[in-house]
Amino acid sequence: MASRNWRSVRGRTTLGATVVVAVALLIGAFSFYEVLSASIHGSTERAAEQRLDELAERSDGPGRGGIDALEDEFVQLIGADGSVRAASEDAREALGAAALPVSDDPQTLTVDGERMLVVSDDLDDDQTLVLAVSMDDDAETLTTVATLLAIAVPLLLLLVAVTTWLVVGRALRPVERIREKVDGITAERLHQRVPVPETADEIAALATTMNGMLDRLDAAATAQRRFVSDASHELRSPLATIRQHAELAQAHPGVTSIGELAEVVSEEGLRLQGIVESLLLLARLDEGASTHDEAVDLDDIALGEVRRLRAAGFDVDGSGIQAARVNGDPRLLGQLVRNLADNAVRHTRGRVAIGVTPSGGHVFVTVEDDGAGVPAEERDRIFERFVRLDEARSRDAGGSGLGLAIAQGIAASARGTLAVDDSRWGGARFVVTLPLGG
Structure with a gap:
């Protein structure tokens, strides 16, 4: 065919x-x-x-x-x-x-x-x-x-037809090879690439563009498979914990009390709920779902996080918070700052600082700690989903590896960026850059 x-x-x-x-x-x-x-x-x-x-x-x-x-x-x-x-x-x-x-x-x-x-x-x-x-x-x-014209015109037409047939055949041959190759590429064969002819013409450019598209599709499919695998693992962990305690209570009623079982179920259920809500939020951000856009005072959000962390017993410096307003979804922007604050207290040795600084048409929200910091080679990877640089400590502290990915997604949805560098104490400093609002 x-x-x-x-x-x-x-x-x-x-x-x-x-x-x-x-x-x-x-x-x-x-x-x-x-x-x-x-x-x-x-x-x-x-x-x-x-x-x-x-x-x-x-x-x-x-x-x-x-x-x-x-x-x-x-x-x-x-x-x-x-x-x-x-x-x-x-x-x-x-x-x-x-x-x-x-x-x-x-x-x-x-x-x-x-x-x-x-x-x-x-x-x-x-x-x-x-x-x-x-x-x-x-x-x-x-x-x-x-x-002479009656003889020459048919001969010229014949010459044109033969030449066109040969030229079109030669031009379409690499296109047909590309088509056959693409026809054989499936979801399981995204690693394959189409042949690029050595002609340096539009067909070669088309083949190069298609290979670039296949590279992106392959990377997206790989990330999706990894995401599904990680999500399955994260969801299976609290379920397994609940099941183990339930089986233990069933097999040895005198060893595990109803109160202990209820506490474990409640704790793991909250953890499971957090993971599911985070996944749903990431899905919304990936789909580019429209968010409620209104004037938001970032200084109020930052001061609220300072009060929350101080109430939890952490030493938090909020002296760098200045008045600044942006346009966005207040709920999502609040979650952005909270995720960064929770990440900071998870890794701090004792000091955390939150700042809001308007400058040159932008607002810079900084959250820094005095922890171990983030190595330069890992500063892009930490924003990937389910990535933990310290697997054991993050899991013990309740981290699912989705907080920073969500923070970056929220920043992007608000037409901003999120980056990490070194804090003044040698730990990690996260910087959110957002455009000033009215």
Whole structure:
């Protein structure tokens, strides 16, 4: 089927090109023939008029003696009454006493089966000199040209058709190879790539672009598989904990109390709920779901996080918080700052600082700690989903590895960015950059 489609495209392209060239050649041939015919006819008229002028100058008296002696020419001297006063030998033999027509414009007529052009000139003695010249040479020339065109046009069309067939076939061959390769690429074969022809033309650019697209699809599919695997693991962990305690309580009722079981179920259920809510939020952010857009005071959000962390017993510096307003979803922006604050207290040794600084049309929200910091080579990876640089400590502290991924997604949805560098104490400093709002 694919081969037939390729041949069909090749045939349609060849036919279309041949028809276009055929129309162009026919128009050109007819135009050329008409221009050539007009040019030859004009040349014959000019030659006849020039010869007529020469004969008029050579006339002796009324011109009768000079005309009678002419041979191989049709010349007549016609009087005012329309009678033939003198004629060349060929004119006398062919016409006798019949006079050629007299007109100010050249005329064509058939004399003795021969097509002739007739021109006339008035003399001083009220007589008219008339000359008729044969047009057989003109007709023969035009017939030769018409014959050559009738032969050349079909040959040119055949040449164009064959050339187009070969050129289109050569041009479509790499396209067909690309099509066949793409047709065999499935979700399980996204690692395969299409061949790039060494032609450095549009087809090579197309193949390169398709390989780039396949690279992105492969990376997205790999990330999706990893995400599904990680999400399954995270969801399975609290379920397994709940099941183990339930089985233990069922097998040994005296060892595990109902209160202990309820506490474990409640704790793991909250953890499970947090993971599910985080996954749903990430899905919304990935889909570009529209968020409620209103004026939000970031300083109020930051001060609220400072009070919350201080109430939990952490030493939090909020002196760098300045008044700043942005446009966005207050709930999501609040979760952005909270995720960064929770990440900071999870890794701090004792000091955390939260700052809000408006500058140059942007607002910079900073959250820093005095923990171990983030190595330079890991600063991009920590924003990936389910990534933990310290697996054991993050899990013990309740982290699912989704907080920073959610924070980055919220920042992007608010037309901002999120980056990490070193804090003033050697720990990690997260910087959110958002455009100032009204």
